[in-house]
Amino acid sequence: MSEKRTEISEIGEFGLIDRLHQKIKIQHESSLKGIGDDAAVIDAGDHVKVVTTDLLLEGVHFDLSYAPLPHVGFKAVAVNVSDVAAMNAIAKQITVSIAITNRFSVEAVEALYAGINAACEHFGVDLVGGDTTSSRSGLVISVTAIGEAQKEQLSYRSGAKENDIICVTGDLGGAFVGLQVLEREKQVFLANPNMQPELEKYQIVTARQLRPDARMDIVHELREIGVVPTSMMDISDGLASELFHICKASGVGVTIYEDKLPIDKQTFDTAVELNMDPITCVLNGGEDYELIFTISQEDYKKLEKHPDIHFIGYVNKEADGKHLVTKSGTAVALKAQGWKHF
Template structure:
């Protein structure tokens, strides 16, 4: 039987020491990390960018099908994706957790193993946080800190008419992963002896359980000397993010159905659930891809990046946010849904 250590047996500070011990610093400007009253960062004159995410069990994640190891990785990626959307490079992380008494030390360590895996992959430092009791379930607050030189900072508000709208990766997979996991949960609840049927859902399930912040594209664009004119990450769905960019920049947008990237497994899973693949891509959310605009001149460089797709362009008509269907029909983009 797996050993179980009650948190009360080692106390809050014992738990903090135990969780903090494996974490090593990757950033030279982390002056003071875990162990003092606050972290101290010396960024050497760069802009410091920070973001915070709050995730609550039963609202943002379901532990009946979300392994704690994957959850630890995901909470880091979710926070860091906001930094990627600002064209910043991630550096530090602060993590707060609220725990009910159903969690053992080993369970919390498994969560932190996922956090550590993400810290190693993104080369960032966990520099502090807090632990507290929760009346029920698991509550997680994660704050991420990054840096960027002032000329490279990208906001939502810089897009201009005729800028090319680009996206990384593909869309709709996370939603279909969630649908697949929820269906298997209901099957299990009805008959606990049934085995989950996820053999042909590996891609979409991973999109839901272990999203990746797209710093690979950020670094590729920097290598090409490209700074997007505006950018956002796709946490709320592609349509919503384009509308956010338009609202902030004072532009319209025209995108094309034929250009929206949808993975084959996402497409097949959507049809299995009697869901339009296009609806999943536009409104699914949690893909954590980047949605950004570049000038016409810079697009000549960006189109060399293999995992970037041009899906449309910004217009000077602020009330025009449309998708051109394959039939040439124009449909208004709306969030959370879309319709004429």
């Protein structure tokens, strides 16, 4: 270790990543896109491959006291498929590596893989490789997903242009609210193990947290309709945080409208019950794994009647900033809190 010691918390996760990536050199022409988007892009002759990877640790990314193992397996695949979708590519293959302690039985590992296999079937991906090893403390899962696209079909973070329309799929904030419910019930259970968790009325939000879908369906639909988003990301860290990434990569600003933000009734009601502002949950709650993308004005007609795509605002000049227009018509500066793992 060197003499100087800088804590990671001083520069943050994104600061650390920036610092590490300054020293990386790309030498192969086939490495079309390196670090800096939802997935890397590799030339494959008549098409391109996209590659993305996520590392998930027990106690950091999932809590086995309330997350059933099949759900953990499903989610580990879904979050990677979601990153492939975020490039407007079709996920085809995954590798799955796991590290387990001797607390896990063969049956427990099979339960985990039941979820992994269910996700493979649901998303149409093949499990083609991986690694199995032992851990001294808890379950570790590493998934790499590989997808395909034509080069001109890819959507990067960097392509948003002034006057583009900002779209989001599904509804937002549910996964975050679901996490709060699960954490609350866990505390109740720890305080009194005879108490049964009350989860029936929170099924939608807890499912959003425990077993999220990835919007591969939207990628297929966009191809059928003939729309290539000018930019796209998946919403893993929170809507505001992802908008900041698109603005930075594209050199643009954005204006979004509070009354256009999609929120499910159960998410709204549960947020209120938990004394949280529903709009804050929508803007900054992570792990919804919906897609945020921008389209050119001329593509609007093709999507306007889609039941699961919502038009939440538009792209403006970088100098005009990033704003949220509240229901009362006031424009306030958008803030990205995102999820901090450090």
